[in-house]
Amino acid sequence: MSEPIIRVENLYKNYGSVEALRGVSFSVEEGEVFGLLGPNGAGKTTTVEILEGLRTSDRGTALVCGLDPEKTGEQFKEIIGAVLQSTALPAKLRVKEALDLFANFYPQRADVEQLLRRFQLEEKRNTFYNELSGGQKQRLALAMALVNNPRVVFLDEPTAGLDPQVRREIYDIIEELRRSKKTVLITTHYIEEAERLCDRVAIVDHGRVIALGTPRELKQKSVGTTRLEVRLAKPVTNGTLGRLEGVSNCREFDGAYVLHSARPPQTIVALVKQLEAENNELQSLEMFSPSLEDVFIELTGRRLRE
């Protein structure tokens, strides 16, 4: 078996008294789109920035293409591309100039004209950076990440703060990267992003990887295979609903009751009977197939964006 292109073993990082990483381990194979999924502050960005060589770890191993990002400097930077979470370019730099500038730093360069076409920036080639919309800036950031034809691309929250349409455009670009067999490490707190784009996902919480596998594998591991979201006329105690047939987990969220059930039909029948007995009414009932969010809730007892 070939050596993984990214290898992270027992990575630790503290910021003062805050433990950002507490033994993160995972590996990524060449050509894979790998996701780090977790809430804000889980340690995703710290992990990626250590892999990009922007931060140093306190302990552990981080290797990209067999190189240590902390020690190999320019040679390492020539083989990676990155979209950083918080970054900018000079306001009065035009789109084409930005791509040309960064292309000039590398011995191996992608065709800038082709990148402009691929990222739908042709019409904006002479536009100043400060005149671009959020989506256009992000497309430019992606194009710049590929300007050196990198072996590994790091995308740190590439769609954060973008509207759904722009987000879908970015998804298309990442899917294209997958088709072109680029290795991509993406961090996100969007479930749909991880499910749609990633070959494998590591769920990260409080500086630890708490689950790892393909989205399908992770969802199959979920014991509450179906999620029921119920709204009632009158409140009931959680305990009552949690004892219904087939229910493995019950919690109140945003005025609704969220039940995880392995046998949804039996749970629904039991719920209706229970409500009749309590002289309560069912206002709405929605059923969802298990998602990575359910896996996260099961593992942590919290929602991703709480």
Place this chain on the structure above:
Amino acid sequence: MGPLSRTWTLTKVRLLLATRNRAFFFFSLVMPVIFLVGAVVFIGRKTQWSGYILGAIVATTVMGSFWGLSVQLVSFREQGILRRFRIAPVGAGPMLASSIISNYFMALPVIFLEILVCRVALHMQNSGNLWAILVLATIGSATFSSLGLIVASVTNTMQETQMINNLIWMGFLFLGGATIPVGSFPRWLQRVSLFIPAQYLATGLQSAATWRATPSEIVEDVVALSVGLLVAFEMSRRLFRWEPEAKARPRAKLWVLAAFVPFLLFGTWENIRGGQLKRVTTNYQVLSRMTTQQMRDH
């Protein structure tokens, strides 16, 4: 692609960005010329002081790189622009060198414009030794740029940068001879001025502009500024910070003082030797005598 090539690529982009900055045109081009015209008109065109004023204005233009670069670097860091460059194979050396070189290329036409305005518009009798002015402007620009870059590296916010800049700038401007002639200072203040980097630049430029001093005649000023440049550049490279959240510790601010060590040594040496003080006081006395003579003749 090596560091030299990366430095040149960055230099070209910085020059391009400067041409798109209206504030740069106003503060770097329009304002010095207004000051120059105002000063020469106020003091008189045909006195030897006009050469002295040209030297002072050129010195102020050269020293301006201290302000410009520190503010630009902090602004780039705060906006997260530097971290985007950090992910590319660009080291601190090319980043800093490109800002110094581009700043020099931007200052050069301003200096020539100042000389041109003196010669053509203000009919100044002489514009001094151009070679000596060029040598001092080149080294001085790099030295003061590097000092500015150190301030940028040891401060955490724009506000802090501007505060420290103002403190140092006041010393450069009023104790270095760029505004008030060092020769007119009381003796003890003249001795203090020998520790100010601006003194070597202003005195050298004024000697070149007023007395047509050749590069070999201003060699002490050139050496002081060159040593200061080497120390300041190396320190700014070592202290350089890419990340906005990587805060400088309060003790790091002491490095600003450390950058002045070469000038402390030169100042001590000159205080013992007395050559520099003799030069500034003699120049000042000769100019004053010539002005008095001119007034009597009229």
